[in-house]
Amino acid sequence: MGAISGLRELERYAVGRGEALDIHSVHLCLQLGQSLEEALMQFNFRNSALRQRFDGVKYAVKKLESLEYEINLARQRALADERQLPEDQLEAPSGDAPSLDVAAMAVRKLDYDAFDERREQVMKQSRDVVKAAKNAIYALQRDDWKRADSQIQLCADKANEIYADFASTSPTLRLGFFSGALEEMAEALAYRAFRRDKKLLSATEMQAISSLKFDLLLAEYLGGVMDLTGEVGRFAIRSASQGRSGKEAIKSCLACVEVVYDGVSILPHVPSSLSKKIGPLKSTMSKIEQVLYELALLSGGLKASWDDPPPDSNAE
Numbered sequence: 001m002g003a004i005s006g007l008r009e010l011e012r013y014a015v016g017r018g019e020a021l022d023i024h025s026v027h028l029c030l031q032l033g034q035s036l037e038e039a040l041m042q043f044n045f046r047n048s049a050l051r052q053r054f055d056g057v058k059y060a061v062k063k064l065e066s067l068e069y070e071i072n073l074a075r076q077r078a079l080a081d082e083r084q085l086p087e088d089q090l091e092a093p094s095g096d097a098p099s100l101d102v103a104a105m106a107v108r109k110l111d112y113d114a115f116d117e118r119r120e121q122v123m124k125q126s127r128d129v130v131k132a133a134k135n136a137i138y139a140l141q142r143d144d145w146k147r148a149d150s151q152i153q154l155c156a157d158k159a160n161e162i163y164a165d166f167a168s169t170s171p172t173l174r175l176g177f178f179s180g181a182l183e184e185m186a187e188a189l190a191y192r193a194f195r196r197d198k199k200l201l202s203a204t205e206m207q208a209i210s211s212l213k214f215d216l217l218l219a220e221y222l223g224g225v226m227d228l229t230g231e232v233g234r235f236a237i238r239s240a241s242q243g244r245s246g247k248e249a250i251k252s253c254l255a256c257v258e259v260v261y262d263g264v265s266i267l268p269h270v271p272s273s274l275s276k277k278i279g280p281l282k283s284t285m286s287k288i289e290q291v292l293y294e295l296a297l298l299s300g301g302l303k304a305s306w307d308d309p310p311p312d313s314n315a316e
Helices: 001-021 023-042 048-078 102-141 146-164 177-197 203-209 218-240 242-264 278-299
Strands: none
Touching: 001 023, 001 048, 023 048, 023 242, 048 218, 102 146, 102 177, 102 218, 146 177, 177 203, 177 218, 203 218, 218 278, 242 278
């Protein structure tokens, strides 16, 4: 990432040297850009942030090529007009002196290939955590507590393996796909506590019952409880089918969603990965409020109808 950013700075430097018709400096920048592009083409960046940055390398090289061509034209016109060029600019650059430590880049490629293999393993094994978490939530929806507990324990066991084998030695592997899998596990833990104890787990409580041998990040906890509101909303809808007997359960659902929404709303900063969840969270809260409203109307022998026009106050 630093090398690619450095090339963009060299592009700016070359433009400045081009103003002085310094063909030697521009040629050296072009050599470095071409060497770097050739070396980076050997890497497999997949769909990472590095892939997006690498796409800018070819544009930098193209810009440098255009600069060298335009400066050469300017030099030729100056010589044709018999204008005096600086002494160090009389000769055109020749030869291709090495401008990039290819051996060092080869070592970096081996390091990156090893990292990429570990990353693939983390992604592959994290899918097992996600699958077990979703199975636990599905079991809780059917009140299958035994299966839910076994799936949550499977989440913890697999997450501990991934952390010990890969993520503990690499901050980059700790984030990304593995962190998303831990959000799913946090959601399953929070939903289990809500269904069993009618409570919202704090981060400390969730950590204590998770069986994880490492700490959940605050963003993972927040992501899990924000996703929890979707499951709570679905439970509220199912409870509405019980009529008035399900009213207390629906109120509990609304209280849970409101607490999460209020808590997130007062945070001074919400990461972009979590801010996109605020809209669905608020929508879930509105739906539960609407369910309670319609249940009150039905209990009174009325039914909400948004399509009927308001009554005419002048009608007899």
